[in-house]
Amino acid sequence: MKVLVGLIATTLILMQAVAQPQSRSVDKIAAVVGGSIILQSDIEMQYAQYRAQGNPENTDIRCYFLQQILAQKLLSQQAAVDSITVSDAQVDDEVNRRMRVMIQRAGGQDRLEQFLNRSVLQYKDEIRPDIKEQLIANKMQGKITENVNVTPLDVRKYFESIPKDSLPSYGTEVELGQLVMYPKSTQLEKEVFHDKLDALRLRIKAGEDFGTLARIYSQDIGSAREGGELGFADRSAYVKEFSAIAFKLKVGELSPVFETQYGFHILQVIDRRGEQVNVRHILIKIEPTPASLSRIKSHIDSVYHLVLDKKVDFGKAVASFSDDSETKYNGGMMLNAENVRSRTTHISIDKLDPQLFLVVDTMKVGTYSKPVLFTSADGKQGYRFLYLKTKTHPHKANLEYDFPKIKDIALEDKTSRVVSEWFEKRRQATYVKIDTEYQTCSSLKDWTHSQN
Numbered sequence: 401m402k403v404l405v406g407l408i409a410t411t412l413i414l415m416q417a418v419a420q421p422q423s424r425s426v427d428k429i430a431a432v433v434g435g436s437i438i439l440q441s442d443i444e445m446q447y448a449q450y451r452a453q454g455n456p457e458n459t460d461i462r463c464y465f466l467q468q469i470l471a472q473k474l475l476s477q478q479a480a481v482d483s484i485t486v487s488d489a490q491v492d493d494e495v496n497r498r499m500r501v502m503i504q505r506a507g508g509q510d511r512l513e514q515f516l517n518r519s520v521l522q523y524k525d526e527i528r529p530d531i532k533e534q535l536i537a538n539k540m541q542g543k544i545t546e547n548v549n550v551t552p553l554d555v556r557k558y559f560e561s562i563p564k565d566s567l568p569s570y571g572t573e574v575e576l577g578q579l580v581m582y583p584k585s586t587q588l589e590k591e592v593f594h595d596k597l598d599a600l601r602l603r604i605k606a607g608e609d610f611g612t613l614a615r616i617y618s619q620d621i622g623s624a625r626e627g628g629e630l631g632f633a634d635r636s637a638y639v640k641e642f643s644a645i646a647f648k649l650k651v652g653e654l655s656p657v658f659e660t661q662y663g664f665h666i667l668q669v670i671d672r673r674g675e676q677v678n679v680r681h682i683l684i685k686i687e688p689t690p691a692s693l694s695r696i697k698s699h700i701d702s703v704y705h706l707v708l709d710k711k712v713d714f715g716k717a718v719a720s721f722s723d724d725s726e727t728k729y730n731g732g733m734m735l736n737a738e739n740v741r742s743r744t745t746h747i748s749i750d751k752l753d754p755q756l757f758l759v760v761d762t763m764k765v766g767t768y769s770k771p772v773l774f775t776s777a778d779g780k781q782g783y784r785f786l787y788l789k790t791k792t793h794p795h796k797a798n799l800e801y802d803f804p805k806i807k808d809i810a811l812e813d814k815t816s817r818v819v820s821e822w823f824e825k826r827r828q829a830t831y832v833k834i835d836t837e838y839q840t841c842s843s844l845k846d847w848t849h850s851q852n
Contacts (some may be wrong), residue, residue: 430466432833436473438466440835463841466834470847474826475537484543486535489632489676494531495524496631504625544822548815550807558810559799567797570805572749574760577732577787579707579717580724581700582780583692590659590686597664597684598657605654610668610680619663620683628680632673642667646679688781693773700771700783708768714787723782732787744804746792756786763788 431438446465455461479485499520506512509520516523550558600617604610611627618624635643641660649655649669657664667681688696703721706712712720718732727734733745752760759769769786776782792801799806824846832847839848 428835430835430838431470432831433470433473434477434830434832436477438469438473442469460841460843463838463843466838466841467843467847470832470844471823472534472537474823474830475540476533477830478826479536479540482540482543484536484540486532486539489673490535491528491532493632494535495528498527498531499524500626500631541819545815545818548811548818550810550814554814555803555807555810556799558813559797559806569794569796570748570792570802571794573746573792573801574749574752575745575789575791576734576747576752576756576760577714577718577789578724578727578734578784579700579703579714579722579732579787580727580776580782580784581696581703581721582723582782583688583696585686585689585692589689589692590664593684593686594657594659594664597666597682600682601654601657601666604666604668610654610682614680614682617684618682619685620681623681626680628667628682629670630679630681632671632676632678634676642681646677685779693781693783697771697773697783700785704768704771704785714768724784733789745789746801746804759786760788765789765791 428440429437430440430443443462443465447462503509503512503520506515513519518526600613604613611629614628615624618628620628623630635647637643638646639660639662641658642665645655645658645665646667646669649667651669651672653669655665655667657666659665663683663685665681665683667679670678670680672678699721703712703717707714707717715731718728722728722732730745734747736744736747736751738751749757749760755774759772763769763786765788767788771783771785774782774784795801797806827847834844834848838844841848
């Protein structure tokens with residue numbers, strides 16, 4: 401059986417969660433695994449959502465749904481033997497996170513409750529056991545694979561086992577460095593943003609609704625949609641200035657305006673639970689002024705010329721002057737976002753941000769671009785210049801250029817085999833009974849062959 405890493409997909413519960421409530425008239429037992437039963441109605445709930453998304457009729461997809469549930473049950477049963485658990489706080493956080501997604505997709509809590517034909521609180525209670533089991537199963541699978549690794553020799557052997565005519569092809573790739581500087585505003589320049597938020601704070605103290613003002617004015621887009629609410633989290637979830645305020649205030653208390661690296665905030669504590677706190681906040685970002693942009697342009701120009709004239713090494717200049725935390729301690733080199741685990745710096749040129757591509761396309765290996773104004777992924781304006789370290793042309797995979805990518809593939813293959821072997825052993829040792837309706841499913845052949 402082919403078992404994918406991350407077998408228990410998060411969509412499993414989400415698909416149940418947003419499906420139109422079904423009548424549970426079809427409640428025969430579809431399968432038994434160990435001491436757990438799986439009802440036909442559980443599978444039909446998922447199929448209804450599959451069809452609601454506009455997918456065509458596909459009766460075979462029910463086989464896939466059953467396979468996923470069987471795997472989850474087997475993992476959670478072993479987790480109980482191994483005393484693997486998750487905390488109530490983890491379950492609550494996941495339930496709340498999923499409900500926020502559902503409310504957003506439905507266009508509001510009232511519309512979701514109408515769609516579900518029950519209250520959100522009632523539905524959260526209904527899905528909580530399933531989500532808890534899913535989290536435990538995920539944790540169990542993590543334990544199974546936690547020590548899986550590959551050595552350079554393993555990678556070489558794996559590569560040599562691939563038939564030459566089956567080797568993957570890779571397009572043009574580059575190794576690209578950057579030195580980034582963002583403008584630093586003076587206290588006087590910051591005052592206008594501080595005062596804007598302080599005015600909102602006074603409106604809240606005068607009786608206006610915090611959530612409404614957060615939706616209208618907060619520049620934290622993710623939480624603004626939720627009225628500024630961030631959900632339960634511990635101190636490690638926030639930068640230190642934010643945590644210091646959030647864990648100091650009493651429930652219902654409104655903070656003064658304070659500053660973090662993201663801008664100015666006000667927050668209000670909604671609830672506390674042990675070492676966790678649920679808060680809502682409003683963020684006003686500190687926007688650069690023409691004067692602050694001019695200052696940083698002069699600064700980066702001077703650093704650029706030091707590097708260009710070889711008076712300062714590029715990597716040392718990055719470590720001393722760059723404001724980009726992701727590349728500052730990596731010699732300025734960007735990591736391939738699709739292979740973060742392997743920390744490879746080789747990036748396919750067709751995956752580059754369009755702003756980068758236009759510059760890189762005109763560069764030669766070993767050269768630097770002139771500093772230019774740019775906007776970061778999170779909307780910050782600044783200046784940067786680039787360094788093109790290497791450029792490889794389209795080629796068949798080889799160990800010299802593609803070792804990190806081949807290592808990832810080899811690790812995925814080994815992990816998949818470890819998980820498959822684990823499932824095979826557990827199936828043989830566990831009572832499995834699948835209804836005759838599903839015994840012809842090709843995706844369930846390993847499960848039906850192991851029936852006792």
